Amino acid sequence: MPDRILYCGFNGRAAIGAVDANNGLRDLASYPAGAAATDWTQITALSGDRILYYAKNTGRIAIGAITPGNGLRDLASYPAGAAATDWTQITALSGDRILYYAGGTGRVAIGAIDANNSLRDLASYPAGAAATDWEEITFLGSSGKPSPWAVLLCQFSDAATPPGFSRKRFDELFTGAGTGKLGMVDFFRDMTHGNLDLTTSRAFGWYTLPKKSTEYTGSGANPQGRKDLITWARQTATAAGVYLTPYGNRICVVTHPPTDLFGGPDGACTGDGRDGNGMTSLSPSLMGQEMAHVYGLDHSWAGSTEYGDYWNTMSTRTPYMTPHPVYTEVDNQSRPIWRMGPA
Ligand SMILES: [Zn+2]
Known part of the structure; x- marks a missing residue:
């Protein structure tokens, strides 16, 4: 899509134009006087x-x-x-x-x-905090390409417990609300050397899916079941008034109870599932790997071993990890739930 521009006149006239990659100036839509409030x-x-x-x-x-x-x-x-x-x-x-x-x-x-x-x-x-003669104030922006995600928090209809982390945790983990706290915004800024800016990602929900967790059939062997889950989540969020089109395939479904951990061309999925070392599937390194699949990256290898690279996040649980310095919760065996890496 070209860069779009909204023009508005004092008489309520509005137009939408575009500047394309060759700097061509085009009209896309036009609304007559009175179309907008004045x-x-x-x-x-x-x-x-x-x-x-x-x-x-x-x-x-x-x-x-x-x-x-x-x-x-x-x-x-x-x-x-x-x-x-x-x-x-x-x-x-x-x-x-x-x-x-x-x-x-x-x-x-x-x-x-x-x-x-x-x-x-x-x-x-208060008054006097800024100079009083500014006429235009312009945000200089971040240098990365905006790449917002819609994070859809979804409970299955048979969820018997509340989600284990607060709603705020998900805002911090996935959106600009957590910048500096080593969540996914920081992960992708660092991993792409500043090329991707996920600051404007948004978390929506919790919603209740019209499905029980037992109705989920997805797995590596059944990609259709994974696709179905993303469809259920998209339909539920859309019915609740969320406008998902701007996010493209950058959809991350967080389920409760947790069911699966994956990423692919349709989106990603996670939840607070724990692995044998007590690490949550919401950990930034694991989520970064799944979300990177949505951008088209495949797993990394060491020789003939898939997932074998200790220094590459596309090897999922293999890389060297360190306890997360901000989210320091431990499980009942005192193992850190949140980890990050490779480190
Ligand atoms: Zn993977």
Whole structure:
């Protein structure tokens, strides 16, 4: 897909254009005057092809999305008074964070938007915190190619216990909320030397699949069963209103109870399954290996031995591992549950 651009006029006219790889400027879709509201003063692109619209006069906010077919759709709407009325610049940051700036007073706030399009406040800086004369504020971005994943947290209908880790753990493990905590965002930034940026990945759920764990039939010998699980998860998340198209095949299904650990052209699957050494299948090295299959990488070998390379994450459990320095839980034999490597 070419780089797309949203143009909006004060009369509610909107257009979607593109700049292609040869720098050609093209029109993709056009919406007449009045098609959009006329009170928006800031329009800010967010992750997942979402857009934040803000009306300074009233503090009204809406979250919309742009479809692959260049349609504009509404996702959430916040009435007048929902936001402050003094923001003059709104800029999206990494990790689904948003910077709000009030010219004139220099007031600044940092907020965030979650998977359900809810806005929340993270930090607030009083008048005078910033200079008062800025007119445009621009995020300089991360250097990697955005490569967001949709992580679908799915319980089977016969799950008899709650998931063993908090919802926050999954946000940290898979999304920009955990940057610096050695989860999958850091894993792929390091392993690709900065070429892939998974910061805008999002975790959705927990959802309950309309299937029992006993109905899961997938395995290495039955790839159709694995494909079916990803289909069940996609259908369940879509029915709950999640718009998965921007994620392509970058889907990671986390099941509870855990069933399988795999990655392939349709997506990846994991859960809190434990191996003979007590390591969870959610460990970054194992997940990195499965998610890398989704990018097309195969296993690594040592001579004629598949999975035989002690220094390559594509050898799954073989590489040298170290206990995870941030997630330090141990099992009932005092073995670290979370490990990372090769190290
Ligand atoms: Zn594998």
